[in-house]
Structure formats: structure tokens, C-alpha cells
Amino acid sequence: MTGDIATMWARRLVPCCLLFWQDLATAVESPASQGAGATLMRQSFADQIPDCPLRNQRGETVRFFTELVKGRAVVINFFYADCEKSCPPTNVAIRRLRAGLAPSFGKSVHFLSITLRPEVDSVERLATYADVNAPAQESPDLPDWDFLTGSPEDILSLRRALGMFEADPVLDQDPSQHGSVLLVGNHATGRWTKVNALGNPERIQAQVKRMIGWSEAQRYEDVRKAVAAYRSSLEEGNPPRRRESGELPNLGALVGPITGVDAEGNALTTVSLAGKVVVFGRMDTVCPHGIQAITRVMDRLNLQFGHFGGFHLVTLLTPSLATEVSYLNEMAKYAGAAAGDPWWFLSCDPVELCRFSERSLGLDPSLVVPEEERLSPFEGEVHDLRLVLVDATNTVRGRYEVFHADPARGTAAAEQLEADVRNLLLQTPRLQ
């Protein structure tokens, strides 16, 4: 197979160089010479992209370079269908990016997900995977997203050529090492970079637009917007500090603190969190879907803001669930919190927890489900599982239904929460 690629390269180099000479001839002393640079860079890269055949989720055979990359803008990642670690959050990020790029790019950007386990991920499996991540009915106007498989040798050579390869063989065998990397590029303009999908979504979107935009207008639209905002703040006589748009509502002050016991048995009180931006989550439920949704969002907040000063997460539990210290530890581990993260798991008195969540956080009271309506013996109560955002002055600024029957609405709430936390942190005076 590798021999084939070598011959294929050799074959393609000939026309490529001819083209090249032409470019140089016209480049001399003409304004078009500025484009020549991009052309040269593009061709040096294009020489290396194998034109191997791959099969997509519809069973069609496509040539990687000539049919998927040449002259196109692409976002490429490597995944495998059984991945439970870095692929699912990467897919969430790709969906977000795809929706974000749709208004300005339409179909002029192409998402390509290539399997790392071609032995297992057949066309049929890709089709199922595609149905989950990019259902055809929801995406007629979104950029195309194709899922690709091929021969293991071809996929390895592809990864090498695209730089999605670890020199260390042990690292290379660990899919989490490349699971969240997006290779974004525009073959026509010659601009390529790699982006980590798990970063700040706003930044990723701006970065991708800048890197693969077709025109200068498309590439630098966001920079020009930021300049305009900066200049108007100067004209207003304000110091040119970064501000996010959109004021958050003021939903009332916390009436009092809550105290609880952490996994080490220490009594902790939220009084000591004054001056910080805090997100509270109730987890006194046995609903596994609710716990999963809440912890996933809180984990992401921890990933995004856990290293910031002035940010804290509090998960509230009741002793009926947290009878043992080990349960709190398990919970923290399950949620993804590490020692030293600003994330408390507190076991609280049930009465106090009810009072705090109703009076201070403004959550709805828990409903007791009549015995005859219970679907399972565990379904004793229905809790308001919204996450609550509290600012540095102990004022509630938002409640977010991140666990919602409609997953799209849950995701939207989680994104809003993330944006609002960032916004509040910007306005918060810095703590030592």
C-alpha cells in the first residue's frame, strides 16, 4: 500500500511542479505575487496528502485528497465509534462549531471524521454513528459532515501526513491523545492549524473562521468587530476593558449560607465563598440521567474555569444519599473533580437544604410523588435540578435547566451558563 502511495506521489508531482513554474513566472513584479506565497505553501502541503480511497457512511468510495480536500475548507478529526472518553465531548464541540459556522460558511466548509479503528468501524456502524451525531433531518442547511473508514494502512499514512500522529508509539496508541484535536484548513488559501475541540467554544469558532475563511472579510470579521467595540469604548471615555455584551438579570440576594460536611468530614460553609462566582447544583436525587447531565455540565465548568481565581462549584447532597464519606468521594471522582479543584461536594441537613434551595437559590420546592404514580420505588420526590449561578456579591444571576427532556434545550442552557460565568468573572474584582 505504501508503495502505491509513493507512486501516486510521484505521478502527481509532475503536473504540480508545472503549475508551480507558471505561478512563479506571473508572480514577478506583479501585485499577484502576494498570492504566490499562499500558492507555494499550499502546494508544499498538498504534495503530502495521500489520495487514498475512503468509504463514507453512505457506502460511497471517495478519494481523500482530490474529492475531499483539494480546493476545499475542511475540519478533520479522528474518532472511533466505541470511544467514551474524548469523542463524545468532541462531537458536541463539532456540532456547536457546525451550527456556528453555518450562517457565514453554509456548505463551503466540510466536516470529516475519520475512524481510528477501521477494522471495527464498518460503513454500517458509521451510518448509525452519523444518525446520532448528524441526523439528516436536522441538518439540511448545515455544513456536510461525513464519517469515513478505509484500510488501516491508508488511515495510518493519512494521520502521518496530516500531523495527527504521535512520534511516541505508546502515546500514539492512546486515542485520547488525538481524540479532541481538530485539523482545520483551507486548501485553497493554504492556511492550516490544529484546534483543541475542548477549549472555549467562542474562541474556537472565531479561530476557525479566521483560519479557513475564504475571503479576508470572512476571516477578519470578528477581529474588526472587536476593534470596533474597543474603539467605541475609548470614545465613551471608558478604560478599554474587555466587556461581554448582555447584562445578566438580578434575581435576588442569597438569604443565608448553607453549611455541610465534605468527604474528609470537614464542616464547610458557603460564607467563605463570598467574593467568588459560584455555581450550585443539587444532587439529592437518584435519577441517574439527572445526575449525569448535571455532573457533565459542572465538570465542563470545572475544566473551563477551575483554574481561575474567584470561581467555585458546590454540589449539594443529603445524608440519606451521602451516609458514607466514601459516597462523596465516589461522587467527586465520577464527576471528574480532582483534589485541589474548587469544587465542594457537601452533605447537608435535608431541612436546611430545602430552605436554602428555596429561599436563597430560588429553586422550586421538591414535589412528593404519590405512591400510585411512582414508576419505581426510588421515585419518591421530584427535585428542581436547575444549576444556579451566584455572583461575587451573593446575588443570584441565573438558573439553568441543563437537564431537560429535550437534549437540545439542555445543551443550550449549559452553553448559556458557561457564557454567563465567563461574563461574571470578567466583571468580578480579582482576588489574590
Added chain:
Amino acid sequence: MGAAFHIGVSKADDVLEVDSQFKTSIQNVPRWENELPVPSAAVPVGVGELPPAFGGKEVGDVLHGTAPEYFNQPDHWNQFPTQYYAVVAKAGEGFQLPPSMGLKTPFWGYGLVRPDGSVSPAISPGPQYRFRIGQPAVVRTINNLPEEISTHMHGGHWPSHSDGHASFLVVPGEARDYFYPNVLPRREDGTPDVSEAPSTMWYHDHPADVTAAHVARGLAGTAPCFDDLELELIRSGVLPGIPGKSDQGPAYENPYDVYLALSDKVYHRSGAIWYDRNNNNGYLGNVETINGAAYPRFTVEARKYRFRLLGASTARHRRLRLSDNSTFLRIGNDAWLFPKGQEIQALAISPGKRADIIIDFSKYQPGTSVYLENILHQKNERGPDGKLEDAENPRVSGSPEFVHQLLRFDVVAADPSVPNATVTAASMLRPHEPIHASEVEVRRAFRFERKQGHWAINGKFYDEHVANAVPRLGSVEEWTLQNGSGGWWHPIHMHLESHQQVRNLTTGQAPFYQNSFKQDVSMLGPNSEIVIRMRFRTFEGPFMFHCHTNEHEDVEMMFQFEVAKVASRKAQPVQLFFP
């Protein structure tokens, strides 16, 4: 040169290995045909008042504006009238390979605007700014390239707006007025810190994601800076120069003080520079250039010369010596002169670093040729062979022994009308003010590592909205820099001020002489760990710190610290932002 007497063996046929992917690259380049290009001085378009070449547009009256500090200058910033420059980043073409090969190379460079408003052709390396402490400069930078740029003046002390921050760009067709006040940071008692006056700066492009490709294509240049102390060293004949001429601005004309910007390239057989934008590990070329010319020769008088060596490669490390293994005097590291020079036989230079050296050619007979050669083998992007601790080891190693000659010096008789410089290892140069442990206000630790197919710091990636450290304006901090990625070398660059290496936690030893004063790039060898101290003075706002292997910084091995009135031990959202 038929009768030339060669010191050391001429090895004009050794070939650097190149990645097999570049199948149509040029393999053999004739040596010593090119004359060494010596960068010419950038001429200001005006001094003291807004020049006509600015087209009636006041400073700051361009899309990206100027630094707020420009409008708020303390009196002591204006010892001399402001110099105004205008420069256009644009494409150019010229001979980098020897003209006998008949191949011109397209590149990206800078063309200076002349006082009459016309624009000179682009050159790479770009025009040489010659700055003077006490004399502010405004450089209107116009971007006529199809991609965004951001010019970092490396080694200086600048406002955040004008520092070449990775996210403070100049988009195509627009301009930014870079304001370089050329001031010294002040001590707590208000006196200027003369120890911090930079000598050897350079500038290069620094935009997020695309720095490496842009630097490889030629967006870089040189910028010496002079202060009273250094001018006096030239006037009194200690440092090489023509007394009465080389110490006079604005030209500071000095035939005996020469930058050598080292950069390796891969050339396509058409003469174009090849760069693979999808290799994010490091770009290694098989052809070595100096000041934009492949394997040049340089005619020198039999006297002392000052060379300002510059690691302008994106990823290649070098260890340099003279072909006869004779000693030379190292007088500075990065931007700053040492208190006293040190006689050495070899020095290491990584991407981003500078080394100020004095070579005394008076020991050679006119007609002699001697070579500058690289004896550090680097087979892959990870880093060179050998250990960091061998930086001054002049012995060649490898099998076969690795020696790659970069430059030939041809010695001719000295002009008797100019006396030889008197500098020796005993000469007093620039005083040094060590930072003491008692001054440290905050300690932080940063680990540079490979993570999730990216380059990371403390597990995080560059985000222009995050200030990863917030030091207090005027404070001193102590940072531990740790290399956590198996086998990779990372030269770590801190913007804003110099830093001082105080300990090497890996060897347990104090840094060796050359690294014990001020640096702006500190080398982290494989699995090494060092402690640095740094002052954060004069300017508030975000500044970068990152790996200077440009490919690594592009895939996010880059952080920023935001200097502010109130410090924070943890990351914070960035507050000041100058898009």
C-alpha cells in the same frame, strides 16, 4: 581567493539531512558564493513632528490604533524627539540561494516607506531599527500581505498594545501604530534601571496559529538599541566601532558590529521556500542561511568585530564554534550585555536566542579564511543530540562527526586609521542587578508538555481571553519552569522584561556563567526544571510567555500574564485587550 590559507578544514560538501517528504527540494547549494547581506538602517520618515508620509493621519488614527501610553507620556520619556517610521509588510523576491543557481526566492518581508511616501522593495530580514534609550519611536506598520500579522519587538520593554501580542493583530489592508517608548523600567526609588537597557533585539511576526509559517517565510528583522553606557563603550574604543561615528545617531554606522541571523530552510527546486503547515513539531531545513543568504562569505579586517548571533530558525538548535577551535569573547546573552565578557570556544543558540560575541581576527594573517560552524546535530524536531549542559563544549561528536559550516570569514588587512577595539574579558560592560529571594512576592509553576495531540502548559492551551498569571505591577515573582514532555526541547520566552535564572533543579546547580544574568529565552532541555525570577514593571496589560519553537507556540504552548494593580495567584479573565 586562490592563495587563501584556510584555518580548519573546509567542509563544503557536508549535507544536512532533510525529511524525505521534501522530494523535490534542493539538496546541494554551492558555498561561499553569496556575500553576507548586512541589514541597512531603517530611516525614519520624520523626527519630532508628524511626518508628511503619515498622510495627515495622526498617531493612532489607523484601524488598530496605538498604545494608550502614547497619549500619556511622562516628561522623562522624551529625552530626545520621537522618531516616526512607516513600514509595509509585503511580498518580495530576491536571491537567497547563490545567483549562480539562477533561482530567485519569493518571500515575505518588510519594505520601508521613504520620507517622500514611496515604498522600498521588501527585504528579509527587514530593515534594521536602531533605537536609542530616551528616544521614543512610532512604527506605523501597514499590512499588505494576504494574512494577519503582529510584530513582536523581541527583547524590549513595551506597552501591551505594541508588544506583538499573538491576538493583537494587523489585519490585511490595515495598520497599527506600534509605540516604542524606549524607556528603562524604574527602580522602587524612581531611578532608571540601567542594567535593563537592551542591546540586541530582533523583531518577528507573532500572530496566533500562523507565527511559524510567517517567520519561516521571512517576517523577521533586527533592532539594536543604544543607551549612554553602550555609546560610551563605543566612543572610548572598548567595543568595536569607529569612535565619533558609530556612537552617533540616528545611523550609528558601524562596519565592525554585525548581526548574523541564522535560519535554516528547505527550498523547492524552483527556489521557493517550502514549509509544511501541518507539521506542528518543528521545521528543520537542510540549507542554512545567514541574513537571508545561503552559506555566505564575509570579508573582515584583521581586528576585533562584534557579532550579534541570532537564532532566527523556528525549530533548529545550534552549537557554534570557529573552525580552528580558537576562543572568542562572549559579551552578552539575549538582549543584554554581561557585566564582563567570558572567553569561550563554543556557544549554544536556540530559536529566539541571541549571543553577542567579539571575534578578534587580528590573530590571523590577511588572506586567511576561517569558518563559523555548527557542531550540534539535530536529527529530528524533538531537539538536538547531546545535553543542555554541553552548551559550551567545543568538541565535535556523532558518527560520522557532525560539523556543518555556515559562514566563511575572509581576513584582509585592517584599516590603520581606526584603532582596534580594546575589549577583553576584564572590561567592565553593563552592571547587573540580581533579583534576591527576599523580593519575591508570588511563586508560580508552569509545566510545558504534550497533551491531547497538542502542546500545552499546565495542561491548558492558549486562550486570548485567559490571563494565566496576574502579577502585580512593580512586583517580583519566582517561577518554576518544568519540561514535562518526554525528550522534547523547549526554549521558553518571556515578554516584557528580562528574567534571571537562579537554579537548575535538574542538575541541582546554579546556572553557568552565560545564563546567570539576564535572558529573555531560557532553554528547557528534556525533562529539565529551572527556577527564574522576573520583575514586572512600567506597563499594565497582557503579555505572552511561550515556547519559542514557533510550531509549538502555534499549537497552543503559549500563555499570557496580565500585569495589573492587584495580583492574583490564579488565572483570571483578561481585562485589557488591544485588538
